[in-house]
Amino acid sequence: MSLLELPVSQPGPRAPRAAQSPPWRLIDRVGLAVAWLLGLLFCALAGALVLYFLVQGIKYVRPSLFLTNPSPGFTATATGGFLDPMLGTMLVSAIAMAIALPIGIGVAVWLSEYGRPAALARVAESTIEMIAGTPSIVLALFGILLFESPALGFLSRSSEGVVFGRSFFAAGAMLSLVALPLVVSNVREGLEAIPDHVREASYALGKTKFATTRRVLLPAARPSVLTGAMLGAGRVIGDTAIIVVLLGATLTFDRSGSVPLLSTLRGTGSTLTYYVFYNAPTGEGNQPTKAYAAAFVLLMIVLALNVGVDIATRRSRRLRWSS
């Protein structure tokens, strides 16, 4: 083992290193600074918005607002509260979700579990995407066409044989289209996160595909279903255009017919978003304090839904399959 006998091959001259930049170039530093600046600006803006509504809300929200109905008038005391709009918001989102949830879950199940023929699956996917991108004002106008047609006209209020296509039914049905894409995408995501061995385990027990979906997969994806439902409800509650077009311009419930609940559903009314729009300086009511109070309530509802989504996603994360 004589070291000297080892062939010492001379390393050829290495190619000179390309001119190296310092680890942080000026442009990188500028970019980082901009990111920090915009990030902090965004924080400030978000904080200001939240604070602004908190202050305005506390200033103007009175318990009586929740208990009285809007009434015509020119002063803050004469115009009453927003009981009916609030109930309207609940009613219309209940209808919308009652339609959007079953359809959305069905579509999601079909897309993730069946999805055949593949062409239909592709078409269905782009359909859902397209619905998500359709402006709600267009949905509203489409809703008018649907609900004033003879086939569906009985669902809306009519006067002297003329159907206007405006009712809680109509608004709820169209709003369900707003919620549908969110429900579909969340449920689908939840279903696809379930690994295949869970399905195989169920098939191995002799369960059919449908039974597996209903008894195993959907319960497992429940947090995702919940997330989709709440995100959808958030969009439904926040929509204004469809309400303006399809629920008509009555602030209180204007019933149609004599059957208790059905008359309300066929009749017109309003929601909190419409109430805010109506009471803004640009609206007909122009009662800023009422607008602020209603906006605050809306914000609280949205906040509650967000917290709900947070809890649901956290739960789904905890239940995540190990693999």
Next chain:
Amino acid sequence: MEFLTPPPVRRLTGEESVTEPLGPTRGLPAPPGNGNGNGNGNGSAPASPLVGGRRRIASTPLAIDRMQAEALSVAYGRKPAVDSVSLPIRQGEVLALIGPSGCGKTTLLRSLNRLTELNKDVSQSGRITLDEVDIATLDPTALRRRVTMVFQQPNPFPMSVFDNVAYVLREQAARRPKRAALRGAVRDALARAGLLDELGDDLDHPALRLSGGQQQRLCIARALAADPEVLLLDEPCSALDPQSTQVIEDLIVRLREDVAVVIVTHNLQQAYRVADYVAFMYLGRLVEYGTAGQLFRTAREQRTREYVRGEFG
């Protein structure tokens, strides 16, 4: 458990390198007890020629110290991962870190180019030097240009093969070089990783469509493109099939002439095949450090003997 005959030696031993300087000879069994293949390169090498202002040595098994860990301890939160480890890392040699899972091999490796700092609750004491400079005083980005890393999972970027290798050259350069200007360097790096012949001229091939072994060699090419001084390999073959593993092992043995190579491996035979020096770690401590032959055949510590015999880990 019976002592197993060591796997075929592919290391360059002093004698073999005379007849076959680069081509690692497969299937030449090292007779047990033949210790003379491991005696060289233990730090007492003569001064190496200086090349291009940087310390480069000729392709000999002579080694020079590049990095040094001194009483290094690393902890995640309150959980210690590496416990006062001192180790030299030399150019011209391959150092393998072995030990059971969770013994701190990977943490030690990652602390060598300060990738441990990506984990926020990591704390560290002791020091690591690179050419006698404490790496804590270097900019981490500058350090990582000199000490680069190849990971366990092949992780080529979602770009073409060319862009993957050119990435480092482009982003490290003072001004963005033209594609034509990078061509030579990219081909060179791919050639060093033994990938150029396989790919031919199709350098626009999506990197993620290569096979696992090719992806890992692409990652090595990517790491070599920037011309690093130390190459850290974190179980580079654990996700690969035997054939790709063999190719990469050949590659590692060839690379040690230009760069100091540290490899973490779970595979004892691999450590035996490629490493000149082996460090056995257990529970965060460095139990034993020595030449591959010594550690695998005549380990001083009981723990090491048990581990290399496959009794635990």
Next chain:
Amino acid sequence: MVEEFRLDTEPTRDSDRRAELMLGALVCLVVVLLLGMFAFVLYQAWPSFSHNGLSWFGSRGNVDSQIQAIFNSGTSLGHEVYAFHGWPLIWGTALVVGGAVTIAFVCSLFVAVFIVEFAPDALRRVLEPVVRLLASVPSVIYGLVGVFVLVPLIGNHLITQGSKASVQGIITLNGYSLLAGVAILTVMVAPVMVAIFSDGLRAVPRGWIEASLGLGINKWRTVWKIGVRTARPAIVAGTVLATARALGEAVMLSMVCGVVSFAPNPADGWIFFVEPTRPLASTIIAFIDDLSTPPMRHTLYAIAAVLLLSAALLSFGGWAAKQPMKRYGART
């Protein structure tokens, strides 16, 4: 036993098949509904388009007086007026949506990068839910902020008496303006973008980020070249969604942009920004009560059709933009 077993499973097989068919039918129903929407809206819009031809999209005269004429003609059967030149509305939409989306895109990208990669943990924990909250705030609430805060601010402090006088008789500058619309719309769509962008950035495999850092590329460059690059599909998706929201925003913009259909003219100098405008969607809201007069109805549906087709085009654009990214992206 065996007999029973078979008796038991055969009907279930059948019901499984039935379930698949029913779900398939449901999917078809949704598809048909969308196609129906296109058909119905375009059918209703046809008279307006066929009377005007391509000049529907052109600029001639005052849109508001054209709409007035259309409305007035509704009572005289057989003498309906359809003349409509919608350029000011289209221009207004393009300005408001384009401006807001462009500003929001740039800001959101930086903010998302900041939140995901650079923000201190404490800040990130607060910011993530806040972004999601802001993304789901009803647009009418943003409109309220615009009306009460931004519009007076612009009207009282940005617009001088001189500039008001300079356009007297043509338009009134009172704060309801393009600027207010763009600003509020930016604030409205930015959280949507930030939320989707940061989801995309968070989904970038850590291995790629670490690989780049391990090669000695600084963090900013790593995030930009690897993170943002890998998250491009999410960035496209977020931009498309935000643009669709902005395009369809009717009520909020009708609150802050003003009520006249004026086409802001860049040649007016900086007054351009404070000139009022009225996008397409807001125009529908403004005249929704006149839906019962047939010519008016067709005109409004024509506007809706333009919106619908733009949304479809946008959707297609997003799809097309993602195609080239697939080549190097996924393991397919």
